[in-house]
Structures are given as structure tokens and as C-alpha cells.
Amino acid sequence: MGIKNLHKLLRKWENVIQERNIQDFAGKKIAIDISILVYQIVIAIRNTGTDLVNTNGDITSHLLGIFNKTISMLEKGIYPVYVFDGKPPNMKNSILKSRREQRKKAKLKMKQADNKEDKIKYFKRSVVVTKKQLNECSQLIQLMGIPVVNAPQEADSQCAQLAKDGLVYGVSTEDMDILTFGSPRIIRNLSSKKKEIIQIDLEKILKKLELNYLQFIDLCILLGCDYCTTIPGIGMKKAYQLIKQFGSIETFIESLNETDIKKEYENLNKSLVPENYNYRNTSNYFQNPIVKDSKQINLQWTEPDYDKILEFMVSQFGFNKSKIQKGIARLRRAYNSLNKNNKQIPHYIC
DNA sequence: GTGGTCC
DNA sequence: TCGTCTGTCTCAAGACCAC
């Protein structure tokens, strides 16, 4: 879900949101939240109204998608790192619960739908990516020689940590809260063919908006994030204005005790701070999420195990042999080309 | 370039 | 009237290949 309206707010400053070409990322290491990617792939394939299913009745859409996508990234010279979710933090419980309910509703509506269009619409909304499917993706990715990081909690914050510690150049995601977690860089629409690729640097945001990192976190909390409720009557304009005026949510709320300011803001917009407004915990979570220490992580891109990929995809999951062989040939070329370039630049910058 | 197909 | 917030609606979300 990310940060509400952050993208919209940032558009008001020039050069904060930068347009990029895919070639700009050649030779760069990019962290990717796998679950978002898999969701996108499975939903897109559901356009036709069905999943890809093998003779055992197992869904295989995710594997085909990850296989193709990984090859195409390597062909473009990108070194992907796939990050898997662990156990979600308690702070996210309410959001996860509402998502589950939404899916349940969608499933029901799908059954009740009386035309094909509605059926597909709700079919897509009721997508669930299972642990088993993610494990299968992990196996395939590792056979392809791509590093995998298993986050203790959220993949988001783990991706941000990898970027913060310089293990990757940036994070490819649509989720703006990667910046709130302190990633120096977000790359949006990296694998989109229709939308422009954009890059947003945290440092540029702080400089242009004249905020420090803690103030930026407070701004994101005011705008609205996954972990905290919002204050009614405060949208993107007032959120930025308040942080500039008071410096922090803390100071703003304390100032509300001073009668003149309290009066001013109550008269202005009737905004009242919610009773259980846990902005402190939220800020703390953005600053110190539970992540794996980068010192324990050794990212290595190794030669794919071509035979095992063939065995995995064809024998185990029933994919068409010649199609997979074609993919493997592309993979081999991409790997060799990356390997060659990599040798020329022994200490290339991530 | 587009629509059908991938399993 | 203007600015701002908010709710509602809509759309599209992969990759390859044959034609």
C-alpha cells in the first residue's frame, strides 16, 4: 500500500522524480520483493480467466512468469536479488485481516457473477499466492544462479536495508514506503513495457523538501501508511505544512496543548488526533525494522544449473520442453555476456 | 501491432 | 470562488509467438 499521495506530493518539486531508461540499470544490482512480482504475474495471466495448470492440477503461472522475467532482466544486464517475506509484524495485522476479508468477498462475488467479465474481475481479485508457490519460485531462482534473501519479517524493509548498506544499487518496487525505510533509491515500473521507468532518490527528496530523514518519516506517517491511522482533515498539503512549521508530529501534538494553537487548528479544520495514534511506534519501526544483518548476506550470481532447470520445469512441472530449452539458451547467452562484462570491471559499483 | 496462448 | 480533503469510479496489472 505504501505512503498515500507521496508520489503526488513529490511531483510538485522538479527533478525529484527522474525518468530513466532500462539501459541505465545495466550492470546494477537491484533488490526485488518477490511476492509483489508473483502477484502481478499471476493476476496478469488470469486475464484469460484461468491459471496455468499442469496435469497434476498444480498452478504453474508463477514459475513461467519468474522464469521469463529473470531471463529478461539478465539480458538487460541487471543483477536481480529476490527478497522473500518472513513473518509479518503485528503492526500490520489489521491491514492483513482486511485484505483477507476482501479476498473472501471477491471469491464469493466470483461465484455469484453471471457474466464472464465480472467472473474474471473477481477471479483476479481473489488471487492468493501460497507459501508452496513461493518456495517453488525460490527453488527455480536458485537454480538460475540468482541470490535469494529470506527476510525475518517484511521483504520491503529488508530490500531497503540491502540498499542502505550498499549491497544493491536500489529497490525495484511500486511501494513508496521503501524510501521511508531509508532506501536511498526506488525504481518504479522497472519491468513495465507500457509505463515510463522512474527513479526517486531519498537524498533528492530531503534536499528539495528541506527535511531531515526523521522529518520525512513523520511526513509519511501524516500522509498515511500501513502501520498507523491518519488524522482526519490532514491531507498532503497540510501534512507538509505541519512538518515544516513544527518540525515533527511530536511537537505539533504538544503544541496543541497551547491554547492559541489548539484553537487555531480546531477552528481551521476540526482535526483531532485519534486516541490511539501510535506515530511514535510507527516512526521507530521505520527506523529500526527487524531485518537480517547485511554482514550475514553474501550476494553471489553464479552460473545457472541448466540441466536441473530443464528437469525442474519440464519433468516436475510439465512445461513444454522445447520452450524451456529456448529459454535456457537465452539464459546461457545472458549469463555469459554478464560474466564477460563483469570481468572487465572487477570492482564494479553496485 | 494485436490477439491468442502459455500449463 | 479557491484550496484542500475525501469518496467513488475505472482501469491495468506478463511474456512470447504466429499472424
Next chain:
DNA sequence: TGAGACGGACGAA
């Protein structure tokens, strides 16, 4: 699921 477009609501100037 999200993000953009759009119109309505509401207070300020």
C-alpha cells in the same frame, strides 16, 4: 491492489 481522474463537501479569504 493502486493510482489517476473527477466531482462533491466544506471552510477560508
